[in-house]
Amino acid sequence: MHANFLDPFQSRPSLVHSLDARVKVVLVVAFILTSALTPTGAWPIYVMLIAVIFSAEIVSELGLAFYMKRALLAIPFVLAALPVLFTIPGPSLLSLPFGLQLTQPGLERFISVALKSWISIQAAVLLASTTPFPDILVALRALRLPRLLVAIIGLMWRYLFVMVDETLRLLRARSARSATAANPALRPGGKLTWRARVAGGMAGSLFLRSLERSDRIYNAMLARGYDGEIHSLPVPAVPPSAWAALTFGLLLLAFIIAIGRLIY
């Protein structure tokens, strides 16, 4: 089995896919910033943000269901915001045992946090699934990230799948050597410390193998004339249509922020 399924990019001939990656990165970050700046309880603004992200998702031709499934990822963290339901003072909506009071402002704050994270994660999913990784790297370079860091991230991406394959092999080897008992009380794999030690040994050997592999890669790079400089193609200019999309998107978001600030 190969780990290419990890790559979230899904090719489609849509407008969102063909939009310049630099513009897409800027717009996605600006969109997430807009949602972060939206005040608690400003429901009309949240509705507008949802409309914007839903439209982009529809135009991307991947289907809303795909996004809804991926957006569930942030759900477990919502637990961290649960206590605000009871700790922000305000008119009580519901009394629970242990003297907890569900308050109106607490509920507003909780729903706002959950909505913000749901809206933001959809934008991030949109970026990752409509942009091939090399284009994201070009965008990071265009946004003036240090060239070395971009080069390291690029190489990491290239070997990510190799190392995940390596890890899957390690995991398969472990399960091949572990017996399972029909009696569920007999846990396979010995005592807890033994199981942890085996997992640790796998991590250690993965580390050693990757260290050796990086030596080989370095030698191969030297053989191909690597001199410490990362040579990359010049970043092409942003086409006028992408500029237009960027301007329109930023104006729309500025408008949404302005409404939020004026009304609330």
Add this chain to the structure above:
Amino acid sequence: MFAAPLPMHIPDGFLSVAVSIVFWVISVIVIGISLARVNRDLGERQVPVMGVLAAAIFAGQMLNFSVTGGTSGHLLGAALATILLGPWAAVLVMTCVVAIQALIFQDGGLLVLGANLFNMAILGPFVAYPVYKLIQRISGGKPWGVFVGGGVAAWASILVASLSCAFQIALSGTSPANVAIPAMAGIHALIGLGEALITVGALSLVYAARRDLLQTGSAQPVRNNTAVWVGGSLLTLALVILSPLASSNPDGLEWVAEQAGFLETARDPSYNIIPDYVLPGISNEATATILAGVVGAFIVLAAALALAYARRKRSA
């Protein structure tokens, strides 16, 4: 997902913009320093070594062992990377891992990436390094120093990172300090045990197979790590001392309610929550929300029509 969803990757929406920006600034500075330091030590080898090791740490987070009742211990890897590569290289490796998790796998948000980088890529190595070195020095170079030091460093790096995570959430007013800090610390004191066990297992393999990596530190040629010593120790002490102060108080919920109310007021007076705010505003607000809903529905409809049009044009 393959990236272990540890409850430490903060998603977008949970931190205030001010907190996000402050941690972005701190993280960018420290990562810049690490880039320069690692470039000096490794030179042109930096790109392949850091890239492949970052991929290995990412993949290594899939390694797990069952603990009990369906739960399992995972590896985060910050301490292991610090012990084997030195703190600066570990910062760089973990930066790549955390950045890819956020950019591609939505494990952690983009706007809050600065805070996540600070917790996992900077604090992790900065805590692990002084703890490991201190215990190793106490042991006088005996083998147990490597294992005990590695285990304690791994546990401490997880715990302190989770404390910092809880502080960021509390500072943003998303969760009260006296609930968030003990909860995060409690969960991660346990998760940290799994990390410690795996790290010790990994170190014992490296000790058996490539002792040179641990003894001469050939993978980490840097000797002058004063900044990490001082910074890591101070950060650890500050978080460990502040946590009980922020989370223990006689009046419990009442006190936090006050604090939360105070934070609320201090953060954004323009939408201050006043008890009687809802009653006069409610009709306006409902109208505005319905209006926004109608406008939003039109926008989505327009998008769907545009899509249908584009498809028909393409197939024609």
